[in-house]
Structure formats: C-alpha cells, structure tokens
Amino acid sequence: MKISSTIEWAIHCCSLLAGLPPEVNLTGKDLAEYHGVPHPYLAKALQTLSSDGILMTVSGPRGGYKLAKKPSKVSLLDIVLSIEGSDSCFDCDEIRQKGPGALERSASYKKPCLIASAMWKAEKVWRDELDKVKLSDLLEKVKTEVDPRQLKKGADWIAQRTQSKK
Amino acid sequence: MKISSTIEWAIHCCSLLAGLPPEVNLTGKDLAEYHGVPHPYLAKALQTLSSDGILMTVSGPRGGYKLAKKPSKVSLLDIVLSIEGSDSCFDCDEIRQKGPGALERSASYKKPCLIASAMWKAEKVWRDELDKVKLSDLLEKVKTEVDPRQLKKGADWIAQRTQSKK
C-alpha cells in the first residue's frame, strides 16, 4: 500500500512549474536536477503527465515542460491518478463467491461485497480530499510558510538556467 | 498503490469469525478452504492478526482461531494496519532539501513539506473512514443484505466442519 516516490516527484515538479511565469518552461533534465532525482526515470513521469494534459511540452531547443492548465485547475488527485492510473487501490476478488459457502449462480450476487464497498468508500474520501487541494493552494501556502531565502535560491537557479540558454 | 489481497482475505476471515458463537473456532485450513485461498500464505496473515491481538488462537487438536475481541471493538482499520503495518503509505523523501534550491542547514526546514502534509491529511481521512466501520456493522448489514440461502450454506459447512472433529 505504498505510494510510489514517482508521485512525490511529479507533484513537486508540477508545483514548481505552477509557480513560474507562463512563458517559462523547464527541461526534464532541469527538473530532475532541481529535485535531485534520476533524469531518465523522471522523464517517464513527465511524459505521462503531459499525455494526460496536465503538462504541456515544447519540443526543440529551449523547449521543455510547462503547466498545461491554470494552477487552480490542477488538483493533487489529478497528478496521482495520472501517474498511478485511475484503478481502485482495492481489488475485490469476489472471494465470497469462491468457497463452500458460495452459491452456484453468480447472478445471485447483485449487490457489491460489503467489504469491498467499505474499502471503496474509504478510497473515495481519500480521493475527494486530494481533489480539494489544487496547485494554487500549495502556491498560496508556499508564500507564507516557506523560508524566503529558499524561495530566492530556487528562483535564482531557475533564472540562471533559463537565461544561459538564450 | 495497490492494497494487497491478503487484506481482503484477512477481513473476510475476521468477519466470518465475528459471526460465530464465542466457543467455536476454525482452523487456518478451514478458513483457507472456506474462502478458496492458499492455506500456508493465509496462515501468515492469521498469525499476524493473532499477534496483534485481533484474533485468539487455540492450539492443539480442535484448536484454531477465534475473534479476540467483541466485533464492535474491531474496525477495518485495525485489520488493515495489522497486516500492512502502520507506516504511512506516503513517504516524504524531503526532496525539497536536495536540489539546488535547498538551503544548507536542514534545521531551516521546521514545518513539514506542504506536499507531504496534504498527502498525510488524505491518508488520515481514509484511515478515519475505515476506523468507523466495525465488524459488528458488517454483521448487521449481512443480516439484511445477503441472500439467506448463502448464509445457510456457509453455516452448514461450518457446522459440519466443527461437528465432524468431535
């Protein structure tokens, strides 16, 4: 029941991009370097985000990634589902239909398994909670909660990166 | 982000045991057979549940497992955490402290990462939801929602199992 670290990287990348001016983009390599994670693997995640319409790509020299929507239109759930896929995390194997207690005709099982229902309900509240949090909410909090020196350092590094390529 | 099928088995086993009279116990083999799952592997889960105080074991001939607490005192969360461990499903790797935007002294990072906080909050509502559902709630619903023929068939099989060993 572990959430893969790719999710963590993907959210960090998206929220970084959300804070940049709309004309700026960063390459996959920049994003990997910025976060200290392996580039080729992160690239996979970025490609997925882009094919799901969360990121936009600009190819060619001075290309890279930028956010495809307004930060207020992208929730953490969007990112999580893009990377992990939207399948439920609980698979009901219908084991109630398997043992000696089971009835022959599976048509007898109209209502979903009670246990599965409970697990799915819990997953729903989890997803709803993640859907409430938009990238714009994170940006807002960053302004008030994150050390300004850190913000400056990050911004400088990005500025230098985008400048030096001109 | 998949929930292992062991969880599903464990919950089914516990809710089956919850419906039996207090003096009755079922062996690991019975439980495996009843649910149509591999015995040696299920045994591991039953052992874990028992070492976590959710199940009681009776060793020796005519031994087996029974519920260690009243059904109203065991929640789905108890079972899930017993099997999966209680670690959070989201690991914060503190990647904000890794890239070129990071500050040198990690003491500067007093508040938890905003992204991790959001993920943990979502996990909390998930857990709270699962903790609301007790085995007694499932039993209650089983009475009204499950086909009586199925209940009878299961009960008969169990009765035959527990009888034939006398």
Place this chain on the structure above:
DNA sequence: CCAATTGCAGATAAATTTTATCCATGATAG
C-alpha cells in the same frame, strides 16, 4: 537547409516487494 536540443516510445534490466511454500518446533486434547 543544417545542426543541436529536446521530448517520445519502446525495449531492457536491476532492485524490491508481494505472494507463496516448506519445515522443525511447541502446545494440547483425547
């Protein structure tokens, strides 16, 4: 048009986790 940069898709491989099995041991009812 050319050359360099960048994302894309697919194949592949290493590492880790999940799933599964087996066996020796200890407890206990009959």
Place this chain on the structure above:
DNA sequence: CTATCATGGATAAAATTTATCTGCAATTGG
C-alpha cells in the same frame, strides 16, 4: 503418546517498481 494445530524461520517464485538506454520525431536558431 499420538495426532492435530499454531508458530517462527528460511526459502523461493512471481510481480511490480525503479531505472536506464536507444533510436526517432519535432523544433529552433543559425
């Protein structure tokens, strides 16, 4: 004292996650 049953440890197979590489397509700037 014997058959039954849980326990704990070791082991192995299977699946998934993590990671890398390579050739290709698109695009920009010269």
